[in-house]
Amino acid sequence: MSNEPIIVIKNLNHYYGKGQLRKQILFDISLKIYPGEIVIMSGPSGSGKTTLLTLIGGLRSVQEGSLQILGHELSKASNRLLENVRKQIGFIFQAHNLLGSLTANQNVQMSLVLNDAIAMEEAQERSQAILEQVGLQKRIHSYPHQLSGGQKQRVAIARALVNRPKLILADEPTAALDKASGRDVVELMQKLAKQQNCTILLVTHDNRILDIADRIVHLEDGRLASPTEQAILDIESTTTSLVKAKKEELSRTLEELTIPQFLSLLQKLKEEFEQVLQAMNILSEQMLKANIEEVIRALAWKIAQIMAADRATIFVVDREKNQLWSKVSRSENEEAVEIFLPMNASISGYVATTGESVNITDVQQNPQFYREIDRATGYHTCNILCLPMFNSKNQVFAVVVLTNKLGGSSFDTNDERLLRELTAPLGVILEGTLSVLQQ
Ligand SMILES: Nc1ncnc2c1ncn2[C@@H]1O[C@H](COP(=O)(O)OP(=O)(O)OP(=O)(O)O)[C@@H](O)[C@H]1O
């Protein structure tokens, strides 16, 4: 984003209390936020998130440092300027602060009525329209006490957005909601904000919604995370968005990568997965579960492309059931079928048991070949290159199988070397993924 930032914070400090009791809460905060960005601010309780948000919103005076919002310097600003800035911001708080004696419609209109430039009639129309957009067309005339937590939160969103603000500040907007309605609420904010090209700064403890952010900033003991720590957080959101990408987009992105690019992507993914899974449990599990199969298949497909193989399949070892498992699809659009291989009567089983790699030029002549797999998939396997994938305990936990080298030849030692290089980082990704899936 090349535009001017909408929020520019420089060396901001903030204190509560006076004299002996004076205590520093924010330390040397510097931060820029750009138009249209959705930024999530995370951090432990008491780290200063609400304090920073209220400073940005002009709800508290700046004590030290500089804070520019929508082009206005708030340090030493007059009350009038503060008020003017506040009017351009949509606020959504955890306690949604709806007025109990007003209906949903009237609550939303309130924020328009405060705006002199808008006539009553237009206020009516706009308020009704935005309530419809948040799915409350049937609740327009309900009072807050007649609404559920999620519905009240949606009224609060409607109220914040009806003025078409350039900036929305939200403090724990999903805290009072269950998983599903929390998700609905942020997705709604995201959708409406994108429509209006509005910036969102959202404070949350809720790890499950981090993936809606373009960026995550982390506050700890009144300090923003260091650039290195921040880089880790950014990487996490990259992983998240890769995992979240639609299957077609993913395939398309991967297709364009050269081998070195793909290797470095795998390497990066590997590091990300290590960090995500070991250091911080920040990736939404639900989302992972829903999409990881696609990611694994897309990665396998890319490996096939690089290796000039007709197909690459990753089989996961299930020692309890003494078999290997995978999902195989004949083409991009076809529904995948589940395939099981017996551990003691298949080539992949042999690889899983011994940890050796296997390269067979004429599979049909091989007594270990599990013929059932061709029958089940309608495929004809000619040659096969099969490599073990080791987990961190040095056990084979998966087997990658390349079948039918394109161009009529079979796989050679160069192929084996390249595949080994590709599977090493993939092993870490897959192991991490499986550990999440099995939780
Ligand atoms: N008005 C106040 N007067 C004195 N101290 C305050 C005041 N408001 C907040 N604090 C203190 O400042 C620190 C930061 O508070 P703040 O509300 O900004 O944290 P937070 O990150 O929003 O926490 P939470 O996640 O629990 O909402 C806390 O130690 C809090 O006790």
Ligand SMILES: [Mg+2]
């Ligand atoms: Mg707070």
